[in-house]
Amino acid sequence: MSATAPLLDQDEDHRPSDVERLAPPRPPLRRFHTDPAKRDVNRSKVVIVSVALVLVLVTFTVQTELAAYIQADLGWSKPFMMMYVTHSSWILLFPLQLLHVRLRQPSVRFRVLYRAHVHSLITTAQSIHDRYVASTQSLAYNATIVTLWLALSLNVAASTWYVAVNLTTPSDLSAIYNASAFFAYAWSVILLGEAVRWDKVGAVILSVVGVVIVAYGGVQDHTPGHEVEASNRLIGNVIIAIGSVGYGLYEVLYKRMACPPADMEPTPRDSIYFSNAVAASIGLATLLTLWITLPFFHYLGVEIFEWPSKQVWVCLVISMVANFVFTAAFLTMVSLTNPVLSSVAALLSIFVIALTDMVITGKPLTRNALLGGFLIIVAFGVLAAATWRELTEQEEGSEGSDE
Numbered sequence: 001m002s003a004t005a006p007l008l009d010q011d012e013d014h015r016p017s018d019v020e021r022l023a024p025p026r027p028p029l030r031r032f033h034t035d036p037a038k039r040d041v042n043r044s045k046v047v048i049v050s051v052a053l054v055l056v057l058v059t060f061t062v063q064t065e066l067a068a069y070i071q072a073d074l075g076w077s078k079p080f081m082m083m084y085v086t087h088s089s090w091i092l093l094f095p096l097q098l099l100h101v102r103l104r105q106p107s108v109r110f111r112v113l114y115r116a117h118v119h120s121l122i123t124t125a126q127s128i129h130d131r132y133v134a135s136t137q138s139l140a141y142n143a144t145i146v147t148l149w150l151a152l153s154l155n156v157a158a159s160t161w162y163v164a165v166n167l168t169t170p171s172d173l174s175a176i177y178n179a180s181a182f183f184a185y186a187w188s189v190i191l192l193g194e195a196v197r198w199d200k201v202g203a204v205i206l207s208v209v210g211v212v213i214v215a216y217g218g219v220q221d222h223t224p225g226h227e228v229e230a231s232n233r234l235i236g237n238v239i240i241a242i243g244s245v246g247y248g249l250y251e252v253l254y255k256r257m258a259c260p261p262a263d264m265e266p267t268p269r270d271s272i273y274f275s276n277a278v279a280a281s282i283g284l285a286t287l288l289t290l291w292i293t294l295p296f297f298h299y300l301g302v303e304i305f306e307w308p309s310k311q312v313w314v315c316l317v318i319s320m321v322a323n324f325v326f327t328a329a330f331l332t333m334v335s336l337t338n339p340v341l342s343s344v345a346a347l348l349s350i351f352v353i354a355l356t357d358m359v360i361t362g363k364p365l366t367r368n369a370l371l372g373g374f375l376i377i378v379a380f381g382v383l384a385a386a387t388w389r390e391l392t393e394q395e396e397g398s399e400g401s402d403e
Helices: 016-022 035-073 079-104 110-132 139-164 170-177 180-191 198-217 230-258 268-300 310-336 339-361 367-402
Strands: none
Touching: 035 079, 035 268, 035 310, 035 339, 079 110, 079 139, 079 268, 079 310, 110 139, 110 268, 139 170, 139 230, 139 268, 170 230, 180 198, 180 230, 180 339, 198 339, 198 367, 230 268, 230 310, 230 339, 268 310, 310 339, 339 367
C-alpha cells in the first residue's frame, strides 16, 4: 500500500468530476443482496482463482528451475542478492497495472485514468483502515507501517531458506519449509478468528504428509558435495522451521492487514488491482531497505558481491518476471479465498516441479513421489470444497440477516 501512499496528497487542480465519471461514487465496499448476484460474484471468483492457480503452478516451477540453473550450472550462487532483486522487482506490478488500465480505456486521458485508479485504491485502503485500525494516525502512515510489516515478515521468512540451504539436507529443507500451510492455518485461527473445521485440519495435515513423502521418498539426499553434519543439520532445521512459521504468518498478515473485510468485498477486479498495489508496495519497501544488508554480507564474507554475466542476467530477468506473475496470482488467491487454500495450492507446485525434473533429467518418479503428489492433490480438493461451502454458508447467512 505504500506504493499508493505518495499518491494520497493530490494537487489542488484535481477535478472530482473526472474521477466520478470513470469511478462513479459508490460505497467503498459492496454488499450483494440478491442471490443471483452473489452467485455470479462467486462464480467469477472461482474462474479468477482457477486462472491464478495455473499461473502459480507454472511460474513457481519456472523460477525454481531457473534459480537452480543459475546457481548450479552458471555458477552464480548469490541467493541473498537473488532474493533482493526478485522481491524488489514487484514494484513493476504497479506501472504494469496502470498500463492494463490504459489499454482498457485508450480513449480517456491518462491523467484522468490515473486519478480514478488511485482513487479506487485509496477507497479500498480506507475501508480496511476504518474496519481494523483503531489508531488515530493517518491512512498514509498506517499504510506505510503495514507495508513494512509485510516486507519484513516476507523477507525474514524467505531468508531462512537461503541460510539453511547449506546447513541441512534438501529433503529436510523442502519438508519443513512447506509445512507453512499448517502454520498458515494456525495463524488464521489466532489472527483471523477462523473457526476450527476438521475437514480443513485434515486436509492441511494430509498436504504436509504429502510434502514429507515427496521430500523423503522422491529425491535422494546423497548429492555430491552436500554431506551435512548432524549438528549443522539440527541448526539448519531449526532455522528453516522458523521460516516456515514466518511464511505462514506473512500470508495471514496479508489477509488480515491488506485485504477488505470478509463480509464486505470489492469486485474481483478491484481485489486484483489492490493485491497488485500491495505487492508493489512490498517491492518498494524491499528495494529501499534490504540493500543495507548486502554490503555487510560482502565484507563479512557471507556472500561476496559479483556482477552477473549476460547469460545470468537473461535468466535473472526471466526468473523475476515469473516471480512477480507468481506473486500477483498468489496474493489474488489469498485475497479472494484464504491463506490456507492458497498455501496448499502452492504446495501443488512441488509435484509439478518433480514432474518437470523427471522430464529434464529422464529419471522416473518413485512410487513415494507419486503417492505424495496424490495426497497433496486430494488435500487441495478437500480445501477447495470446504472454501466453496464457506462461501455458500456466508451467502445464506447474509440472506437470513437481510430478511
